[in-house]
Amino acid sequence: MSNESLPPGRTSAVAIVAVAVVLALLLSACGKGGDQHGGGFPPALVSVQEVKTRTVPVEFEYPAQTAGSREVEVRARVTGILLKRNYTEGERVSAGQSLFQLDAAPYEAAFARAEADVAAAEARLGQAQRQAKRYKPLYEAKAASQKDFDDAVSGEEVAAADAKAARARLNEAKLNLSWTRVESPVSGLTSRALKSEGSLVSGPDVLLTTVTQADPMYVNFGLSQSEQARIKADIEAGKLVMPAGGKFDVAVKSDDGKVYARTGKLVFTDSRVSQTTGTADARAELPNPDGALRPGQFVRVVLKGATRPNAVVVPQRAVMESPQGKMVYLLGPENKALPQPVTVGEWAGDDWVITSGLKGGEKIITDGLMKVFPGGPVQVGDPNAPPPGAPGKAPAKPDAKAEPAKPEAKK
Template identity: 45%
Template sequence: MTHGFRVASLCLSLGLLVSVVACHDNKPAAETRPAANVDVINVALRDVPVVFEYVGQTESSQQVEIRARVNGFLEKRVYTEGSLVHAGDVMFVMDRKPFEAALDAAQAELAQQKARLVTAQANLDRVRPLAAKNALSQKDLDDSVGQEQAAAAAVEGARANVIGATLNLGYTTIVAPVTGLSSFAKKQDGSYIDATNSLLTYVAKLDPMWINFSLSENEMLDLRTQTQNGTLKLPPIGKLEAVIVLADGSIYPERGYIAFTDASLSSETGTYLIRAAMPNPTGSLRPGQFVRIKLLGALRTSAVAVPQSAVQQGPRGAYVWTVDKDGKAQQRAVETGEWNGNDWVIKSGLHPGDHVVIDNTLRLMPGVPVKANLVATPPAAVNIGGPDGGATGGQQAGAAGASGPAAANANAGANAGTTAAQPTAASGASGALGEHTALYFASGSSSLDAQSADALAAVARRLVAEPGMRVAISGYTDSSGSQAANQRLAAARAATVRAALVVAGVKIERIEMRKPAQIVANDPPDKSRRVDVMFSPAAGG
């Protein structure tokens, strides 16, 4: 009986299995996933515009020193400090009385010498006919001729003295030689002016405005190499168009051009000075501003460029989706170059004729069939937008649009420039903070000197290249003079450094502003002109 029960159970199990299999076979086949609709472009070699981006500083195209040309007392300041003055406007008036007296004396001397000349000429007129008749000796004639010539020379000397006295009197009215923005008066009414303190103020011409920026030796060599091998086409220097982005991210409405490139490399900074001339008819640009300057007109020749939406980032780097000849999606690793406008230049990984997917990439998997719709390649364009426009952020701002080894060299140069600007282990009121860069300003001014401006540009490039790095900015107040004025000047200098870093693309939350420190007696004299930029992975207090 037990054997019969087992046989019955086995038959029942086999029956159930057959039923299940039969039910499974009767179910409809699973629906096949439909092919994704994607837009693709046909890769072709084309010329792509390139935008070079740098950090620059504005400078007056003609900053004129207003100096007194005569010694005397300053009677009155006529102009309003900081106002716009026009060529010929009166700025200062000196005491005229001594010079008017000197002019009167010179004119009296001229009249006296003219009278002597008249007498000498009359005497000569009498002597000459008598000498002709031998009534007088030849010596008498020679003496009369000499007296007449000496009197004539004395008249010319007296006339020159009158001209000099007239000029000196005119110099007591000091006018603006150019149209521009005036500075504060360095001498007040009643001051005695002589050759040792003749500087009265400055007038800075505002139109046009110069934009100064620097190109490192590595960047210059990289540009030269790309130009020689034909991958980069540069227009003549005067045809490179300049656009500037202000500190708030707005685009300055006027466009300028490159007006000057230094012929020699600076031995102090290792950079070449380049200058752009920018129209400034409304005077909205002022000397000393930090701006981002973008140069337009260069072309990347025979380049492979795809829209930015086509490039994806994965664990192994950048890649794009392509459609092969069988209509299936394939993932292709690429090496990217500069990022500008709507295009991302592809240095390697794509070839002419490849079909690159530009949308609907989230539905793709390798080997999956797709329905490709061939669309026209978007035209190449440049981006001169605000802080987030242009190439891949600030990293390529200092590398002239280079990437790969060239960009690495540029970043290395940036770091070298930073450490070359007096890196030390700084410690003091803020505690030990590691390496820092010391920046120096002109005495009594919030404008950087040329070497420190280049060092600050190197600091900005390093911060852009190292997003995890932060900085603390701290100045110093002089122990002499007005304490309040010294603190305001130190704060203004620190604010200048912060503004330059923000313009270069450093986020403001990565910058810490610290109170200025007081210098002590054993500090070097130039420490009062210094602002320290201290590096730290977490620059806190």
Template identity: 45%
Template sequence: MRKSQRIRCVAAYALAALSAVALVACGDKKAEGGPPPPPEVGVVTVTPSPVAVVNELPGRLEGIRTAEVRARVEGIVLSRNYTEGGEVKAGQVMFRIDPAPYQATLASAQAALQRAEANAVSARLKAERYKPLVAVNAVSKQEYDDAVASAGQANADVASAKAAVRTAQINLGYTTVTAPISGRAGRALVTEGALVGKGEATKLALVEQVDPMWVTFTQPASEVTRLRRAIESGMVKGMNGGAKVHLYVEDGREYEQTGKLLFSDMTVDPTTGAITLRAQFPNPKRELLSGTFVRVKIEQGVDENALTVPQRALIRGAQGASVMVVGTDGNVAAVPVKAPQAIGDSWVVTEGLKGGEKVIVEGLQKIKVGAPAKAVPFKPAGASAPAAATASAPAAPASAPKAESLQQAKSDAKQG
């Protein structure tokens, strides 16, 4: 009797195991027989939004005023009275030229003036004495006329002598060379003891005003024309003279101060086909150096209905740029686009999209053009982990029948 019960238990155990295996096998065959589900891809829906129209252009820094310090009289340089590379104020003494010859010239001119003034007094008195005498025929009319003419000539000599004195004073003043403008003074181009001003106005140094600074840059005329048409048509909102300019120095760092556009030239350079523009930047810390090549980004308008896509969604190849979209039929399609401008981590699409398209951002490696795909809203990295866990959870019940059958068989064996 015990032996028959044991046989029945073993038979029940074997039957349960075979049933579980058969159930799993049937499930596997059923799964293998159906089509695989479409891959899941993260998408963003393209919607219009305001975006600044920004152009990046090359430029060069220059001081707003540059003055050459020159010797205006001939002489020997006695001293340099400024620090090379330092700041100078307008009127500050920079060089001194030997004044001795000009002091002597001034003294001679002053003496000549005194002599002319004395002669003028004598001539005037003589004319005044002759005037009543000519009425009584004590002197001839000719003698009186000569006296009056001499008095006039003496007055002219006084005026000429005064001009000579003024000229001598000016030349003496030129021996003290001062800064014509306030700014940063460069290195001295002459040393003490050098003869300057011999036949020409010798350049002594250069002074440049470096706060604020100008940056001069060029923009293709075609871009300017296209932007103007867009503003006129209402597609782009103009800045109304308030265009902001951002400056990037040679190491790629953005300058902390924002500039303003001063002017745009009215003519096109025939050799380059470009228009010259100029912007002004504050330079309180003297960080910007004249002559440096830089890049500027200028905001020339606002596109109120711009279309943007994440940078990772754009695919660039030999045929140009394109994006992958999930169409209304659920299939993947490649759409050629033009995306000339980057804003942050997005590209501004100017051609190819109309708005409302579902652009694939994540899962590009899993798709094929023309094949179906399941579009889900794109989430940042790490946000898909819970979904993966949920997707794998239903796999557990598939093995449950086998485990329950084994437990039941073991229970029956113990009872037996």
């Protein structure tokens, strides 16, 4: 019987009854599911991993700046006019290489005069020696007085002293002449020239340029008081083992995260704490034969070699943020997800080191956390597995014991 044949009041009554039946069926289904899974949602499919303890390597990372192992100021030792610059600014130079040339003419003249003074002094010394030699037998034969003989001996000694002073002045003139050639005291990288040709250089008070020895390279950084106190407390508690002799292996990372190919050693840690920065100065030394590191670069230094014995570690993906801090989900009784606050330390590869909140042996949820809520039910499995019937999933194999379907009889 169609609705068209029913009166209007009867049609409305039938519609209300139909809606009530549908609502009753839906509420019945929700009630059954709600008793099992809470709110009608199926339990979240998650992966679970047992928390274990192990010895893990520890790395400490700090901001740092590179510096040459030797930074030398190049100055002239004598006064003169700067005639020539003998190097290319910014290029590498060798120890003893000429960097500047001063006007040597005045010093060549002084050297020649000193040579002449030495020749004259040596001639006078020779004459005095001969005079003393003649007087000696005469004095022994009583043919010369004691005074004449003493004067001859004293004359020889004075002439010897004059000759020695003349030779010293010659050496000084020779040094001054050689110092007109301003040489690099070390091998390294040069900076720009601070004086140009034709300038008057008034001796050591004028800085001409600097040379930085970049192999090996120093990396300078600071250790804060709080960091030092934390490390000391961990060592005393047996939570941290330092490398033998405190000699950390050192790696350097650039701003883009690229790690420098060569490693070095920590060579210095100051016992004093700066009143300005509240840090103690530290220094690492790295080989730099190809000049990949440049003085003055801002880098990050990584200290390696320390270990944490019996450290509690969990995968990084298992640690979540909450309003109260970091937390993990434990697999509780009846497969309930229980939030557990934790305190994390440093990274160990792809894991977090947990300093408090876990002891080892607990089971934590590592995957499928997007559908997990506190106290919610979970089901252990592989949340990354494709659902049944998804593209690329092999069809289920038929049961060999099942009876084959019988063909329908032809009508």
